[in-house]
Amino acid sequence: MEPLVDAFVARQQQLIAAELDVELAEVEAVQRQSTPSQLQRRGLALRALVPTARRTGLGGKAIVTFELGFGPGTRGDGRLPAHTFRVGDIVRLEPDGSAPGERSAARQHAAAKQAAAAAAGSGTSPPPDTDASGVVIRVNDRSLVLAFDEEPDVVTECDTTRRGGGGLRMLKIANRTTYHRMTTAMAALGQFVRHEGAHALVCPPGLVDVLFGRAAPRMGAVPPLDAVAWTDPGLNGFQQTAVARALAAEHLFLIHGPPGTGKTATCTELIRQLVQRGQRVLVCGPSNISVDNVLERLEHRPPRAAAASRAGSSAASVKLGLVRVGHPARVIPVVRQHTLDARLGTSHGGGLVQDLRAEMDGVLAKIQKPKHRAERRDLWREHRTLRKELRVREARAVEEVLAESQVVLCTLSGAATRVLRHSAFDVVIIDEIAQAMEAECWIAIAKAKKVILAGDHCQLPPTIKSDTKAKAKAKAMLRTAPAGDGPPGRDTATERAVQDWASMTLETTLFDRQRRLHKAHLSTLMTRLEIQYRMNEAIMGFSSRQFYDGKLQADASVRDHVLADLPGVARTELTTCPLLYIDTSHAGMDEAREADENDALGTESRLNHGEADVVVARLAALVDAGVAPDQIGIITPYAGQVGVLKDRVLDEFPAVEISTVDGFQGREKEAILLSLVRSNDTGEVGFLSDTRRMNVALTRARRHLCVVANGACIGSRNAFLAQMVEWLEAEAEIEYAS
Ligand SMILES: Nc1ncnc2c1ncn2[C@@H]1O[C@H](COP(=O)(O)OP(=O)(O)OP(=O)(O)O)[C@@H](O)[C@H]1O
Numbered sequence: 086m087e088p089l090v091d092a093f094v095a096r097q098q099q100l101i102a103a104e105l106d107v108e109l110a111e112v113e114a115v116q117r118q119s120t121p122s123q124l125q126r127r128g129l130a131l132r133a134l135v136p137t138a139r140r141t142g143l144g145g146k147a148i149v150t151f152e153l154g155f156g157p158g159t160r161g162d163g164r165l166p167a168h169t170f171r172v173g174d175i176v177r178l179e180p181d182g183s184a185p186g187e188r189s190a191a192r193q194h195a196a197a198k199q200a201a202a203a204a205a206g207s208g209t210s211p212p213p214d215t216d217a218s219g220v221v222i223r224v225n226d227r228s229l230v231l232a233f234d235e236e237p238d239v240v241t242e243c244d245t246t247r248r249g250g251g252g253l254r255m256l257k258i259a260n261r262t263t264y265h266r267m268t269t270a271m272a273a274l275g276q277f278v279r280h281e282g283a284h285a286l287v288c289p290p291g292l293v294d295v296l297f298g299r300a301a302p303r304m305g306a307v308p309p310l311d312a313v314a315w316t317d318p319g320l321n322g323f324q325q326t327a328v329a330r331a332l333a334a335e336h337l338f339l340i341h342g343p344p345g346t347g348k349t350a351t352c353t354e355l356i357r358q359l360v361q362r363g364q365r366v367l368v369c370g371p372s373n374i375s376v377d378n379v380l381e382r383l384e385h386r387p388p389r390a391a392a393a394s395r396a397g398s399s400a401a402s403v404k405l406g407l408v409r410v411g412h413p414a415r416v417i418p419v420v421r422q423h424t425l426d427a428r429l430g431t432s433h434g435g436g437l438v439q440d441l442r443a444e445m446d447g448v449l450a451k452i453q454k455p456k457h458r459a460e461r462r463d464l465w466r467e468h469r470t471l472r473k474e475l476r477v478r479e480a481r482a483v484e485e486v487l488a489e490s491q492v493v494l495c496t497l498s499g500a501a502t503r504v505l506r507h508s509a510f511d512v513v514i515i516d517e518i519a520q521a522m523e524a525e526c527w528i529a530i531a532k533a534k535k536v537i538l539a540g541d542h543c544q545l546p547p548t549i550k551s552d553t554k555a556k557a558k559a560k561a562m563l564r565t566a567p568a569g570d571g572p573p574g575r576d577t578a579t580e581r582a583v584q585d586w587a588s589m590t591l592e593t594t595l596f597d598r599q600r601r602l603h604k605a606h607l608s609t610l611m612t613r614l615e616i617q618y619r620m621n622e623a624i625m626g627f628s629s630r631q632f633y634d635g636k637l638q639a640d641a642s643v644r645d646h647v648l649a650d651l652p653g654v655a656r657t658e659l660t661t662c663p664l665l666y667i668d669t670s671h672a673g674m675d676e677a678r679e680a681d682e683n684d685a686l687g688t689e690s691r692l693n694h695g696e697a698d699v700v701v702a703r704l705a706a707l708v709d710a711g712v713a714p715d716q717i718g719i720i721t722p723y724a725g726q727v728g729v730l731k732d733r734v735l736d737e738f739p740a741v742e743i744s745t746v747d748g749f750q751g752r753e754k755e756a757i758l759l760s761l762v763r764s765n766d767t768g769e770v771g772f773l774s775d776t777r778r779m780n781v782a783l784t785r786a787r788r789h790l791c792v793v794a795n796g797a798c799i800g801s802r803n804a805f806l807a808q809m810v811e812w813l814e815a816e817a818e819i820e821y822a823s
């Protein structure tokens with residue numbers, strides 16, 4: 086077991102370090118190759134900012150508002166120029182007079198290397214942070230609000246020199262926190278199997294054995310479906326089976342949820358059932374939105390349950406103690422009252438904390454008034470003392486809130502936050518598992534006795550920047566790996582597995598690994614949900630056949646639904662057609678290349694103006710028929726084509742959502758226009774050849790999917806795409822573009 090896990094940990098750490106390297110190199114390249122004005126024009130920097138307000142946030146964080154002061158880029162009306170800063174971005178502030186990234190890039194690189202080295206060793210020491218980095222927590226057209234652990238000197242100094250010139254420049258920097266947390270989680274796993282004392286894992290050895298294939302997953306007695314008091318009586322048989330088996334599983338259970346099959350609804354029921362049984366649950370996902378989706382469902386009882394309880398059904402309303410850990414600014418507004426911050430505000434210990442924060446704000450206000458250096462130093466000292474006290478009281482109040490909460494929700498990376506350091510759970514549920522890197526999952530797994538994974542490996546994996554390089558390296562390693570005996574102490578199975586790690590990339594998810602590892606037990610270890618509630622039956626056909634053994638069923642409520650059934654939509658040929666294929670094969674609509682000017686590594690994207698014309702005409706026809714623009718999505722695999730379409734569409738129809746396929750995973754619209762772009766003489770299809778990307782693309786529409794493509798090109802060399810074109814030709818209404 087030990088060499089097996091050690092090799093896994095080493096490989097993961099190597100992959101994480103490579104990914105961080107690429108991320109840092111990207112940021113560094115952009116910053117080094119551009120002047121501050123160029124960076125600002127590209128939305129990657131904001132210049133001439135000055136701090137205009139300060140307050141104290143959770144954990145004594147310094148919350149500082151920045152507005153435009155003076156100097157280059159200011160326009161006089163106080164509005165910020167167009168920029169790409171978003172809530173959650175990590176940014177650095179530096180005096181606007183210095184060269185961009187002058188100090189930072191080299192420092193970041195050194196810090197990253199140090200972090201990797203530290204984590205590979207003890208796994209506990211955090212990477213040194215760049216001095217003036219903060220997190221964007223609010224953005225509007227005149228200001229940005231940043232949170233800092235402690236107010237950086239450049240910010241404080243900026244105040245004193247405000248009337249003398251200067252100001253601050255804000256630049257995006259790579260977010261190293263998640264990488265560090267992943268490396269630390271891996272190091273802890275290594276220590277756990279070596280029985281070293283310092284690790285932070287509470288999960289039982291049996292769980293680790295199962296997750297590494299050293300023990301078969303065991304199942305207790307599965308409760309008969311009619312013996313369970315369902316809180317949502319509308320769940321279908323697959324969903325109920327998944328919940329019942331997940332309850333019975335001893336260490337591990339997998340829920341496979343194809344598009345629209347109610348995976349989140351199933352997880353929600355499972356959480357309620359676990360809470361009814363007195364269990365404490367940690368609910369995680371790779372992104373904030375994946376977590377908030379579950380929270381939103383947990384908070385609102387499904388209409389099906391409400392109706393049933395009015396009719397006197399046994400559907401119990403389980404009172405859940407919920408808390409969402411994570412910064413309130415990154416949480417969707419409807420669930421904000423469940424954030425730890427909001428819960429602290431109303432808790433018993435929260436009052437004292439509020440008083441202390443107010444006191445700290447008072448000191449901050451005094452610091453801002455012009456003073457001698459010595460006076461300001463004293464005030465900062467006072468501020469620090471108050472912050473120490475605040476942290477102690479806050480920790481107590483947080484413990485109280487957490488103790489009252491049976492369900493804690495956070496991102497996978499968020500499970501590493503200080504407030505959850507001592508928390509342990511009976512079960513961790515990871516939603517959207519196929520989008521999560523395995524090392525990230527271990528941050529949460531470390532805290533629980535049992536793991537439930539829910540996702541769909543037939544959709545896109547996590548986005549990995551270093552992947553191409555990593556894959557090539559992995560292949561090379563496999564080629565050079567000795568075929569014979571391994572090092573002493575490794576049995577053959579371990580050796581095989583260790584060599585397997587060499588082919589592992591960050592795209593290899595925990596879900597993938599478990600499915601492969603426990604192939605023989607999949608029929609009991611995993612339940613696939615097979616009734617979908619999104620697509621007209623005509624839309625789901627190809628996806629069902631290719632990815633789900635032809636087993637997907639459309640629920641009666643969606644089987645035949647078309648746009649014409651929506652209020653205000655005229656009944657026309659177009660609005661009664663669920664699947665339309667516009668073949669551009671003979672229309673001379675050739676693809677073009679475009680260098681992505683936001684991509685410092687010089688990646689090229691593709692676009693197709695001819696296809697864009699077709700899409701724009703179809704969009705107009707849908708809107709003319711009465712389909713609301715916000716119910717229409719335009720998706721395409723290429724960022725270049727997204728740009729072309731946005732330029733053509735958004736002025737007239739700002740509510741239409743235009744996105745890459747990758748960016749639309751997890752979303753749906755009543756009507757989807759899909760532009761596949763590739764159109765060339767050689768049949769090159771680029772990353773259309775990733776079947777998972779095509780699966781996502783074809784399964785976003787509820788009532789109408791229009792595919793615009795050069796079928797002759799995309800189907801000429803790629804067998805999967807040829808089958809897709811065949812399906813479209815057989816099942817869709819066909820139009821030929823000219
Ligand atoms: N048993 C059910 N009966 C009726 N509607 C259901 C049922 N289960 C789920 N739904 C509905 O199906 C839709 C999709 O459900 P949900 O969001 O849980 O699916 P998902 O699998 O998480 O989706 P995604 O494909 O985005 O991952 C929702 O509108 C939900 O209310």
